[in-house]
Amino acid sequence: MSAAGRQQHPVMAGVLVFFGATRFAKALTIAVVATAFLSHFLRSTIGWPGLVAIVCALVAFAALSFAGRWKQLDWHGLLPISLLIFLAWCTLTIFWSSYVPSSLNGIAYLLAYAFLGVYVAVVRDLIQIVRAVGDVLRVVITLSLALEVLSGVLLDVPLRFLGITGALASGGPIQGVLGSRNMVGFVALIALVTFAVELATRSVRRGVGVYSVIIAAGAAVLSGSPVTAGVALVTAVAAGVLLLLRRAAPETRRTWHVALLAVAVAAALLAFLLRGRILDLLSTRREFTYRLEIWRELGRLIDLNPIEGWGWVGYWRSNVSPFFALDVVGGRAHTSALNAFVDVYFQAGLIGFAVFTVFALLAFGRAWVVASSRKSIVFLWTALVLVVLLATSMAESIVLVEYGWLLLVICSVKAARDLSWRRRLRPADEPPPEPRHERMETP
Template structure:
């Protein structure tokens, strides 16, 4: 029996769950699980992964309840997230696989909740630090296992999908299941490590080692998609560097000039796409995608408005088996997030998804170009990487990529909300009145 003035066990637990250290630990677990789903499925199967996900959601809920009064709940979610997830949930009603769609929508919502938790519980610099710590570990483990498979034992590790091609300088997959996913994670790591370096979160030596790790993973992955997205991120970084040093009064002119230049670059890139593909030695990958996209276009006209129903990663059921048969090889996605959203949830879902990325990117870009702290550059560059990668992969709709998109969208909305702008304008009008 506790003496008067001594906190009870329940109070001690509540204090621990509501502490900043607990939120930090849970955030690290969230990021680690979201980007390790392939390895976890290989090690403990779907039941183990779902149990880990459920347990993590319980920890997030407990942390949120314990810190309820410290969280600013007003306007926590951008409307774009609500519209997209709501439309995906509604698609269960007309899905060709309603049971699978219901389960997959719950899975989508679960990772969205994890992203919302991270965005609510941690400020931007803490999020950068958490992503930096986790991605350093995952990339390090990936290269260590590739070293083991490719040089030390000279044999693949089949259950992880590691082919053991490090001795021939790749392509390698790490613990992520594919070279393109490794390239994407390494790219996000590279952006994170740059921001860590510039904000002095870590020492210079650790930052340089981390950047070398990320660049090494990108090179060894042999992913053309990662190289294109890296180029776009570096161009965006240079543009933000210039904008942040431009006088505030003339910054809008530079923003407009960048918009025009960006549009011109997109048109030029489209016109020169074949030459760019040849320079990146990506003709084989492009042909695979082109065959799949042609096959998808045959079925889009059957359900253009509402799509075939949300499923996320493609199940072994029609119409996805038809697409694989027509393309001549198995696929887990449309290899294009925008087209995947179009096929699964129709025109409305595709527009909602594009609006989610677009609105978040505009908000994050304006914040990055106007706020003094360098840390605001991170969401903008990550969203640039997501937007570009989504033209060749569906990572932004699945697990870690989707969680990352939600984190960036929520942070951008909370730091630059149109609701707050309207409230401020209304208050100013009342004051003048």
């Protein structure tokens, strides 16, 4: 075929130019983040079919945008191998799943959000991602508080289709458009990290930044979530340590990292040795007792398929075995194991659990090293968001679906691009793409 014949059709070339444009990537990023964080609201209003249709459209648009920007992207060391292995293993569980249709749906949902997370991480700089998440969370939290005022103060009736109990007048807890108080607290902490980075980098007007911090802090308090209180403490300690590390002399940082790792391992070992006493102390709290009952029931099911798991499903399906049997625990329906690592162990077995743990720890380790050594304060966002995600994973499974999974993929890809050993495999005669600097956007 001649060179002229190999040229793209004018219409196709125009389509790729449109979808590959920076303005389209910016708009699509906001749409992806908004869909993820408003997923409960969308399910409650237009149902699963409507939400799935939106996600499919976003995946199609992201694929076209990738095609339009293909030659501009640097693919060396882009995707964490541990992420690819985890996705591959979850896909393989279809072959022994006893609920194949549900597994197919769950894996497709997992892969769709993973693809969207990779898209956002690749086509947008980190400060642009922070701005997109910040813009979306300002709307999500403001909308949540507005609906709580409407339900709990103005109308004094619950909005049951959204899960809002209307308890604002009595001090909470609130559910907003996120479905539960723990999710409100979780999103509020992500928002606080995001808004603090926006203020520190002066990427939004001061008035907007102050308003954002106030509503996020208010939402966290009104959530009344004990999980949020614990995660907030862990995040505050991590932020303080990172700020101290950033001030340390570069030649001493490695020593400090090793010391911190030793302390963390020692603390984990001590917690394991004292697990009985810790469980006795926590069992006095009703919320923990409820979780403990679920984990004990799952332990019995895990023993039946310990290596390969029962099959990936993501959100639990109450209409298939063995999930409907778990609904008797605590007297309420369940959509997860209320612990991401237990959930992975149950659905993907010991192999999936090991791969997911390595994936999460590698992402966190890379992000931590980058945040402590890079000059720009924006790199703190990746590390602190991962702290919130992983700490919350001890009591919720949101990190495996929708906005939790999207953020985990974005952070892992961003961290891997900075520290991946595979970047050294670039051929010596292959010039790297134009560098993409972390740019400030005009407020």
